[in-house]
Amino acid sequence: MQRSRLDGQIYDVIVCGAGCAGSAAAWGAAKAGARTLLLERLGFAGGTPVAGMIHTLDAVVSCADSNQVVVGGFATSLLDELRDLGGLGTSDNPGEVVSFHPEYMKVAIDRLLTHAGAVTLYRAPVVGVLMQDSRVVGVEAALMDGRAHFSASCVVDATGDAEIAHYSGARWQQSEELQAITYHFRLGNVARGWDWKMLEDAAQKAMHGSGMRYGGPWVIRLNEYEVSINSTRVIGNPLDPEERTRLEQNAREDMLTIYNVLRQKVPALADSYILAGATDLHVRESRKIEGVYTLTEEDIWSRRSFEDKIALGAWPIDIHPTNGFVGVHPHKESPPDPYEIPYRCLVPRSVDGLLVAGRPISTTHRAHGSTRVPGTSLATGHAAGVAAAIAARGGIAPRKMDTSILQQSLREQGAILSPDAAVAR
């Protein structure tokens, strides 16, 4: 097999996946002094909010009080960079929605990672792990010029689907009732004079009684002439290769059907056109690792305090139904107050040398409905990156982490770890 010229490189920390969690992890690890490699299968960073065309960073501010910022550290630097670039979205969206322009987001993350000193490789899918007994000691990536083995003291799985944990043999769970999957699309040439609320109300009215499966529609306003539509809803197992293909195909068909309904029934969209569909069909829920601790819905509602807290969650239990329900499912009516997430949710129970961040951290199906969103993924990613750097520096297993040292390092990097530390927007 052809080997890459980069084959055999050694790092302190390798982060797999440059989505919300992975970008934050690589930034945190590099800033903590670790030689850090970030591997991403696509040609840009940002993950689902960018490639999946969501274009918002929910749960960076509390859904219960949108004036309360609950994720700091990398998220703060990212929003500052976006603001400087002019890449933050209009304020004509609900208060809890932090929207952005995807192309500016790609540049903002590149700049932050370069400045922090992380090495990034795009078009670098991770296809396997290097193991010593039950310890992950590196990964294999398929690069443009051939395969490469990269070694590291600690690996962070930020692939969204816990792919690295899966390759390593770590135990994971997949709920029987997975959340519905959506293919976002963007419309251009939206008529002027319609604010976000008018557009969303009209779109929801238009889809009512259409006889097809759909959610929302939820409308994110990107600028005066462009909106992102969150509405298609396909159901199936995203990890089955054949089913995944069918899901992608069906979602694109549904996009056209929904667009045609909206174009015919919403006057503001009569002359609109499809600017683009998402690069990637992403999923709301797939694997969740079996961690040393599993966060529950009860922990969220009781705002349980954890000795090893490393991040805050702040989004409702938002589960997109698969039972035929269409339109807007109830979820934002009573969002939880910000709640703590413990480090142990990032530590796989059965494998060492590995931390898992973002969507697949160890939670129940219901708790995952809240923790899965980008803001919380930024926070758990940041924590995983700093923890990996500390583990690499000290030559210790992530599960043996002194979490008071981790918390101190995270706070030094601006992370917010407890509800009383949340700051005004």
Ligand SMILES: Cc1cc2nc3c(=O)[nH]c(=O)nc-3n(C[C@H](O)[C@H](O)[C@H](O)COP(=O)(O)OP(=O)(O)OC[C@H]3O[C@@H](n4cnc5c(N)ncnc54)[C@H](O)[C@@H]3O)c2cc1C
């Ligand atoms: C359809 C949909 C709609 C959503 N809507 C909203 C919304 O409106 N508001 C909101 O706030 N949140 C929304 N979310 C949730 C949110 O976007 C994601 O759950 C969140 O981005 C998860 O972050 P992550 O970093 O764990 O994963 P991701 O952002 O998905 O990042 C994973 C990254 O890993 C890369 N990767 C995967 N496998 C490999 C590999 N083997 N090697 C290298 N790289 C790899 C991927 O390319 C990607 O860049 C939505 C999610 C979906 C799917």
